[in-house]
Amino acid sequence: MKQFTAVHDVTDIDALVKDALACKETPFAWHELGKYKTLGLLFFNPSLRTRMSTQKAAYHLGMNVMVLNVDKDGWKIETEEGVIMNSDKAEHLKEAAAVMSQYCDVLGIRSFPELKDKEEDLKDQVLNDFLKYTTVPVISLESATRHPLQSLADVVTIEENKKVARPKVVLTWAPHPRALPQAVPNSFAEWMNAIDVDFVIACPEGYELDEQFAGNAVVTHNQEEALKDADFVYAKNWSSTTEYGKCVVQDSSWMIDNQKMSLTNEGKFMHCLPVRRNVVVADEVLDGEHSLVIEQANNRTFAAQAVLKNILKGKR
Numbered sequence: 660m661k662q663f664t665a666v667h668d669v670t671d672i673d674a675l676v677k678d679a680l681a682c683k684e685t686p687f688a689w690h691e692l693g694k695y696k697t698l699g700l701l702f703f704n705p706s707l708r709t710r711m712s713t714q715k716a717a718y719h720l721g722m723n724v725m726v727l728n729v730d731k732d733g734w735k736i737e738t739e740e741g742v743i744m745n746s747d748k749a750e751h752l753k754e755a756a757a758v759m760s761q762y763c764d765v766l767g768i769r770s771f772p773e774l775k776d777k778e779e780d781l782k783d784q785v786l787n788d789f790l791k792y793t794t795v796p797v798i799s800l801e802s803a804t805r806h807p808l809q810s811l812a813d814v815v816t817i818e819e820n821k822k823v824a825r826p827k828v829v830l831t832w833a834p835h836p837r838a839l840p841q842a843v844p845n846s847f848a849e850w851m852n853a854i855d856v857d858f859v860i861a862c863p864e865g866y867e868l869d870e871q872f873a874g875n876a877v878v879t880h881n882q883e884e885a886l887k888d889a890d891f892v893y894a895k896n897w898s899s900t901t902e903y904g905k906c907v908v909q910d911s912s913w914m915i916d917n918q919k920m921s922l923t924n925e926g927k928f929m930h931c932l933p934v935r936r937n938v939v940v941a942d943e944v945l946d947g948e949h950s951l952v953i954e955q956a957n958n959r960t961f962a963a964q965a966v967l968k969n970i971l972k973g974k975r
């Protein structure tokens with residue numbers, strides 16, 4: 660594996676999921692693989708899980724890790740081509756990426772969308788510029804368009820918890836006070852479309868995900884209808900796709916509670932975290948026995964470990 664930015668960087672999803680499960684079983688079995696190798700993690704935005712789980716994964720493989728919070732500790736990075744750099748940005752991405760390639764054998768990048776201009780965000784410029792100007796493999800730690808490490812952990816979690824061969828998985832929009840990226844639902848949809856599940860997306864009008872991510876998924880504006888007989892309910896807020904980046908709907912009737920979960924087939928509740936309690940989902944669901952959110956977060960370590968392992972081996 661040369662890079663991990665989307666599901667289409669993976670040639671064999673089943674094998675990668677099996678690798679993640681093998682890492683979970685015996686985390687230290689490959690502790691020599693990353694000896695004398697360095698992972699650099701670059702954050703333009705905050706993180707708890709991605710930062711800690713990816714570091715832990717690297718330690719399991721014997722790697723060293725360097726973390727840079729570009730938004731706080733580093734020089735402000737310019738991304739425009741040909742710009743006269745006489746404002747607040749001291750360093751161009753071209754040098755930053757090339758320099759970090761001297762110090763690191765693998766680089767992870769987190770860079771959220773601006774949520775101002777849809778076409779600009781879809782270009783995923785920061786991630787793509789790093790891909791262009793680094794000489795080492797790059798892992799997306801959540802970009803403007805996708806969050807593949809999260810989605811791989813979600814696929815692993817579904818694999819571990821499914822009771823039927825082809826479960827019904829419902830991705831449902833949920834309310835939130837702030838305008839959030841579409842990266843998590845985009846990415847989740849892409850991965851669900853790539854594996855054998857019955858996949859349905861429920862969202863308010865104006866919140867339909869871009870076709871390149873939603874693919875052939877069934878899309879409905881009726882959440883209760885979607886939830887019927889669901890085996891997995893994946894809740895997430897995202898901002899409007901038609902009034903791009905705006906928080907147009909705040910309808911609290913989309914919140915997931917026990918009454919909603921009772922429509923499902925004893926469905927499991929999933930969310931990538933962090934989650935706003937009693938806005939996105941009621942306490943009773945998060946604290947109930949059908950919540951998988953902590954296991955999803957746990958599986959982030961083994962998803963990251965499987966990806967790093969394959970990059971280090973140059974496989975899959």
Ligand SMILES: NCCC[C@H](NC(=O)CCC(=O)O)C(=O)O
Nearest residue numbers: 801837839840842843931932933
């Ligand atoms: N990495 C997981 C999700 C990150 C981000 N959530 C957030 O920004 C939530 C912030 C808040 O609740 O204020 C998102 O939706 O893409």
Ligand SMILES: NC(=O)OP(=O)(O)O
Nearest residue numbers: 706707708709931932
């Ligand atoms: N789920 C997730 O990516 O969490 P963080 O934003 O805390 O890394």
